[in-house]
Amino acid sequence: MTSVTGTDAIMRETVQEISVTIQKGPTLRPRKAKEVLVPPEVIQGMEEEPDLTPAEDEVEAPKERAKSRRKKATNQKVTPNADKSAKGEGLSLATAKKSKKRKRSQVADNAPTLESEEAPPKKKKRKRATKLDPVYIIPDVERKETTFRGRLGYACLNTVLRNKKPASEGIFCSRTCRINSIEKNGMDWLKDLGRQNAQDMLKIIEWNEQNNIRFMRISSEMFPFASHETYGYSLNYCASLLAQVGALAKKYGHRLTTHPGQFTQLGSPREAVVRSSIRELKYHAEMLDLMGVDQNGVMIIHGGGVYRDKEAACARMKKVIRDDLPQDVRARLVLENDELCYSAADLLPICTELDIPLVFDYHHDALNPSPGLPPCAIMEQANEIFRRRGIKPKQHYSEPRDGAASIMELRAHSDRCQRLPEGLPDDMDLMIEAKDKEQAVLHLHRIYNLYPVIHASLRPAVEKETTETKGRKSARKMRPQKTEGEDRSSQGCRW
Numbered sequence: 163m164t165s166v167t168g169t170d171a172i173m174r175e176t177v178q179e180i181s182v183t184i185q186k187g188p189t190l191r192p193r194k195a196k197e198v199l200v201p202p203e204v205i206q207g208m209e210e211e212p213d214l215t216p217a218e219d220e221v222e223a224p225k226e227r228a229k230s231r232r233k234k235a236t237n238q239k240v241t242p243n244a245d246k247s248a249k250g251e252g253l254s255l256a257t258a259k260k261s262k263k264r265k266r267s268q269v270a271d272n273a274p275t276l277e278s279e280e281a282p283p284k285k286k287k288r289k290r291a292t293k294l295d296p297v298y299i300i301p302d303v304e305r306k307e308t309t310f311r312g313r314l315g316y317a318c319l320n321t322v323l324r325n326k327k328p329a330s331e332g333i334f335c336s337r338t339c340r341i342n343s344i345e346k347n348g349m350d351w352l353k354d355l356g357r358q359n360a361q362d363m364l365k366i367i368e369w370n371e372q373n374n375i376r377f378m379r380i381s382s383e384m385f386p387f388a389s390h391e392t393y394g395y396s397l398n399y400c401a402s403l404l405a406q407v408g409a410l411a412k413k414y415g416h417r418l419t420t421h422p423g424q425f426t427q428l429g430s431p432r433e434a435v436v437r438s439s440i441r442e443l444k445y446h447a448e449m450l451d452l453m454g455v456d457q458n459g460v461m462i463i464h465g466g467g468v469y470r471d472k473e474a475a476c477a478r479m480k481k482v483i484r485d486d487l488p489q490d491v492r493a494r495l496v497l498e499n500d501e502l503c504y505s506a507a508d509l510l511p512i513c514t515e516l517d518i519p520l521v522f523d524y525h526h527d528a529l530n531p532s533p534g535l536p537p538c539a540i541m542e543q544a545n546e547i548f549r550r551r552g553i554k555p556k557q558h559y560s561e562p563r564d565g566a567a568s569i570m571e572l573r574a575h576s577d578r579c580q581r582l583p584e585g586l587p588d589d590m591d592l593m594i595e596a597k598d599k600e601q602a603v604l605h606l607h608r609i610y611n612l613y614p615v616i617h618a619s620l621r622p623a624v625e626k627e628t629t630e631t632k633g634r635k636s637a638r639k640m641r642p643q644k645t646e647g648e649d650r651s652s653q654g655c656r657w
Contacts, residue, residue, distance in 0.1 A: 315377025374613035408453030429479035465504030507532030
């Protein structure tokens with residue numbers, strides 16, 4: 163009886179301690195459990211304990227978990243005589259908890275080893291769903307008549323394909339980069355940009371054919387840095403793909419041309435600039451040759467700067483064209499009048515002497531006209547060189563924005579053209595230089611009923627054009643005007 167009473171006292175003290183701990187509520191860090199050694203015969207008595215008291219009822223759930231651990235211990239057949247060595251062999255609840263923690267720590271210690279041996283597979287990036295094009299409201303256009311039945315073209319970028327959503331689905335042929343990206347990623351990465359551009363060119367030609375546009379200017383950034391002095395490279399790695407582009411254009415009867423940038427200055431007094439310009443022309447000629455484009459695939463450049471001495475600049479330009487350009491480059495070269503430095507009258511003598519065709523730009527001629535030489539006379543002389551060389555004539559057309567007043571504002575092209583130029587020959591390739599690219603061509607197709615237009619390919623124009631100009635045209639200040647009677651050719655013009 164005495165031993166039983168002692169056991170009951172131990173049980174009550176244990177339950178009372180647990181209930182007090184529970185009533186105090188949870189803490190941030192659990193208190194260390196007080197070790198209480200329980201003899202084996204007490205454990206058997208606990209298993210046979212009848213109804214629980216209210217205080218014991220609150221700790222029923224923890225005791226259930228402890229019971230499962232005790233069953234494992236009792237599988238070792240603890241005998242009633244074990245109380246003689248209770249201190250060495252008795253079961254301790256706190257000791258059981260510590261052993262469980264040790265097992266968990268062992269598993270945690272092994273976890274990094276398993277991760278290092280076999281890394282979990284990377285999650286695949288979920289591809290965003292392609293958004294359907296919204297339905298656009300396209301207003302009617304004012305209908306006009308013309309006898310023109312030639313081809314209208316646009317330059318470099320197709321806005322419908324470029325603006326596809328998501329952005330990763332965009333189609334364009336002017337991917338480029340910076341030199342630090344080349345140094346970081348390597349030449350193979352750089353060349354892959356050109357390969358992607360050429361692949362997208364196939365898709366652009368297909369779109370053009372579906373929409374009756376058979377004339378296009380290829381972006382000079384098709385192969386970025388291909389003409390660079392340090393990072394330049396041959397296009398032979400992409401020869402088969404370029405041949406596909408040329409074959410597709412030939413299949414549909416499309417004309418492809420190029421227009422090297424304003425940094426191509428054959429009349430520059432600096433030898434390094436001239437060498438860079440020649441490399442740029444070689445790159446464009448190589449691209450057209452690998453496409454298998456015929457003589458109609460011309461390269462158009464401006465006269466460049468006058469460097470305060472137009473006569474000397476013209477002499478340098480003629481010498482470079484005649485003596486320094488390879489024959490395959492010279493065979494594709496065409497000059498164009500610009501809006502500031504070289505008028506059509508300035509370039510026609512050079513073109514006639516060197517048998518180089520002249521592309522007449524209507525917009526540039528309006529800003530920088532040729533005294534005593536109307537557009538019809540210019541086109542007659544220019545087209546004669548085209549015919550003599552067996553090249554189909556081409557011209558450029560654009561319009562200034564509404565409200566443009568200053569020379570800088572007038573130089574900027576409008577989003578779309580509202581008419582065809584007067585005196586346009588019926589069979590002529592006309593490049594429409596407008597901000598809306600292919601939309602400007604489709605707009606003229608609708609106005610003059612030149613070709614059927616797919617309504618789904620149309621996009622609405624902006625409600626009101628801005629006269630604000632961006633980039634070099636707005637940042638550059640005008641040079642002071644010369645006094646009346648002073649030759650404007652003495653003005654310094656570097657682009």
